Amino acid sequence: MIGSRMMNNFEILSRIAERNNLKFLVEPDNGREVSIMEGLDNFGREDECIFAECTDNEVTSLLTAWLTDDLKGDRDLAFQLARLLAARGGLVGELAAKIICEESWNGFNCKQMFLAYICNMDDFKALLAQYLATMPGDFRDGLFIAAMHAESHEVDGILINAFSEWYKSGDWFPAGTGEDGWLEYFLKKWIKVYSLEKIEVPLRAYFDVCV
Numbered sequence: 001m002i003g004s005r006m007m008n009n010f011e012i013l014s015r016i017a018e019r020n021n022l023k024f025l026v027e028p029d030n031g032r033e034v035s036i037m038e039g040l041d042n043f044g045r046e047d048e049c050i051f052a053e054c055t056d057n058e059v060t061s062l063l064t065a066w067l068t069d070d071l072k073g074d075r076d077l078a079f080q081l082a083r084l085l086a087a088r089g090g091l092v093g094e095l096a097a098k099i100i101c102e103e104s105w106n107g108f109n110c111k112q113m114f115l116a117y118i119c120n121m122d123d124f125k126a127l128l129a130q131y132l133a134t135m136p137g138d139f140r141d142g143l144f145i146a147a148m149h150a151e152s153h154e155v156d157g158i159l160i161n162a163f164s165e166w167y168k169s170g171d172w173f174p175a176g177t178g179e180d181g182w183l184e185y186f187l188k189k190w191i192k193v194y195s196l197e198k199i200e201v202p203l204r205a206y207f208d209v210c211v
Contacts, residue, residue: 009065010035012058020050032072040076051084056091059084063092067099067114082116082142086149089117097121106134115142119150125158132162138177148185156194159186160202167205180210 010026013035017024023038041047051059065071066081073081089096096117103111112135118127124146131143147155163183166172174180183206190199 009062009071012054012062013037016050016054019053022050029072035071035073035077037074037077037080040080049083049087050080054084056088059088060091063089064095067092067095078113079141079145082113082145083149085114086116086119086145089120093117093120100127105131108136108139112139113142113145116145116149118143119146124150125154128155129158129162132158133165137166137172137174137179140179141182144179144182151189156186156190160190160199163205164201167201167209172205172209174205174210180206183210 010024014024016022017037020039022040025036025038026033027036028034037050040050051062054062062071062081063085066073066078066085085092085096096114099111099114100117100121103109103114105112105115115131115135118124118131121127128143128147132140135143147159163186166174172179174183183202187199187202187206190202196203
């Protein structure tokens with residue numbers, strides 16, 4: 001039976017779907033109900049987050065349910081929730097920080113999207129560099145979302161170094177993990193700001209293994 005709190009979250013998601021011309025569905029998956037937003041294009045990373053107009057109460061309700069596994073979303077919806085966590089995670093900061101500190105982030109972890117919250121933490125840049133080095137491909141989306149939200153030259157440097165190291169390793173297959181889309185996203189920004197010499201390796205990586 002669906003509790004009143006989850007019914008409220010489903011109502012919020014339904015309103016958001018209608019506002020963004022999307023279709024909200026709840027489908028069974030191994031005994032769980034998975035929330036789905038049909039019509040999302042998460043590779044349009046520069047588009048506004050679908051939760052941008054939510055009130056603080058709505059954000060708190062959705063993020064609390066997501067972080068505690070009461071709300072399970074498909075990958076596309078999780079991407080949007082992670083963007084929300086990066087932007088307004090302070091509303092659930094104590095809970096999010098507790099999860100970040102208690103989880104092991106040295107390998108495959110189904111909670112990887114929660115790492116979007118680290119851009120709100122004091123040691124964000126150190127954590128970003130650490131987790132980019134330890135999380136495997138296809139489990140780094142949360143980190144990229146955090147970096148996308150908290151852009152700075154120092155953050156760019158951490159990303160440039162990470163992409164360069166992955167490419168040089170010869171064991172990086174971004175087209176299979178979706179990280180080719182992230183590299184393209186960041187390169188479009190970097191090419192307007194940095195010399196070609198500074199971004200030479202990520203740029204070479206893009207044309208060599210992504211295109």
